[in-house]
Structures are given as structure tokens and as C-alpha cells.
Amino acid sequence: MRHVIITLALLVGLNLSAQEKKAYHLEDGRVKVEQFYPNGQLQQVSFYWNGVGTGTWLKYDEQGTLIAQAEVKNGRPTKVIRFENGITTIIDRKKNSITQIKD
Secondary structure, three states, rough: OOHHHHHHHHHHHHHHHHHHEEEEEEEEEEEEEEEEEEOEEEEEEEEEEEEEEEEEEEEEEOOOEEEEEEEEEEEEEEEEEEEEEEEEEEEOOOOOOOEEOOO
């Protein structure tokens, strides 16, 4: 019985450490959520007001390079900017347009 309890405790501990880590902060009256990769690097920053997504959201790769930015209003992205292989892609949902800019 003792071995079973120890084994269960180890499995629960491994499961918790493998899960995504998040940090919550209050910033300008909004909840700021920071998600991290298993290596500890920041993965995403997002904001919520009364449980609804808002503001500028940022997404990073595992090396810490910004790969996407989104303007979010009422829980929906209105503008998304992606940075990939020297090309910046801007998706503007208000104007229903896509623009690519080569860096």
C-alpha cells in the first residue's frame, strides 16, 4: 500500500510539472495572463476585462522572439500581425484585408 501511495504521488507531481505554467496580474484594471513554455520562456501575454479578451496580445517562440501580435476587442481579434521568415503579415479584420511586407 505504501508503494502505491508513493507511486501515485510521483505521477501527480510529474503531471503537474508537465502542465503549462501561467501567471496572473492586475494591470490597469484588467487581468494580464502570462503563459510560459516548459523551458520557462514567455509564450504569450493576453488581457481580459470581465472575462472577455481585450487589448494587445503578444505571442513568442521558444527562443523569446515575438512571432505574432493581435489587437483584441470584445473577445475577437480585429488586427493580427505575424512575423515570420523576414515577412510581416498584417491581417485587418475591420478592413477585411491582408498585407505582406518584406523586411
